[in-house]
Amino acid sequence: MKKILLIPILLMWPVLSPAQVMDKKTLSLEGAKKVIAAAVAEAKRLDAPGGVIAVVDDGGNLMALERLDNTFAAGANISIGKARxxxxxxxxxxAFEDIIKNGRTSMVALENFTPLQGGVPIILDGQVIGGVGVSGAASAQQDEELAIAGANASKDFAPMSSQMKPARVTYFEKEKVAEAFAKGAVLFDGSDKYMVHASRRDGPGMAEVHVRDADIIYVQEGSATFVTGGA
Structure with missing residues (x-):
């Protein structure tokens, strides 16, 4: 006798094709603060006369800014422009300042564009997650040195997964599972997220169309033929 056990899991969210989504790392406020702290520490080490450090996210939006004492006021907007x-x-x-110096002056016509040395992208695992810009240090070269020191802080970023608590695991007693399969019943109902329904078949059954369910099928005795597909 054929005995097939089916466990459909009702998902409460749409299933997306892997081709339609990508994993993306995002700079947090805590990360932005660490970037600024690293740049400030470098400024103190180099005895910089001042400096404004701005950090933006991957869309160019300001996340954090710190202006050291004795830095000219315009440095704030300039540092934001560099970071963006x-x-x-x-x-x-x-790179853009050098291009313009070499003759391609038409680049200055770009909007929201600050081609001045001192802006550096923040990179984590090959992804650009933000930018840091510095203005008001001893020189353009020192602006960039402070920005690089800030951007390098990303090497010490802890992944979000390491800061999260492990997910709770639910275990079911063997007897409870067997009872659910024997009569075809709901084994777990977490309606806000998903549910697990235990059912069984001893012979051919009707065709099923699932939009948001996933079947996990075990053949415990005999053999079976499964036909899948369809529009």
Whole structure:
């Protein structure tokens, strides 16, 4: 006799094809603060006369800014512009300053573009997650040195998974599972997320169309033929 056990899991969210989504790392506020702290520490080490450090996310939006004492006021907007340019173009801003110096002056016509040395993208695992810009240090070169020190703080970022508590695991007693399969009953009902229904078949059954369910099938005795597919 054939005995087939089916466990459909009702998913409460739409199933997306892997081709339609990508994993993306995002800079947190805590991460932005660490970038600034690293840049400030480098400024103190180099005895910089001042400096404004700005950190933006991967869309160029300001996340955090710190202005050291004795830094000229305009440095705030300049540092933001450098950080935004670095992240949106995914390159250090010095590259654009050099291009313009070499004759391609038409680049200055770009909007929201600050082609001044001192902006660096923040990279984690090959992904650009933000940008840091510095203005008001001893020189353009020192601006960039502080920005690089800040961006390098990403090497010490802890992954979000290590900060999360392990997910709770639910165990079912053997007798309870056997009883559910014997009469075809709901084994677990977490309606806000998913549910587990235990059912069985001893012979051919009707065709099923599932939009949001997933079947886990075990053949315990004999053999069976499964036909899948359809529009």
């Amino acid at each position: 340019t670095a992240v949106l173009f995914k390159k250090p801003t010095k």
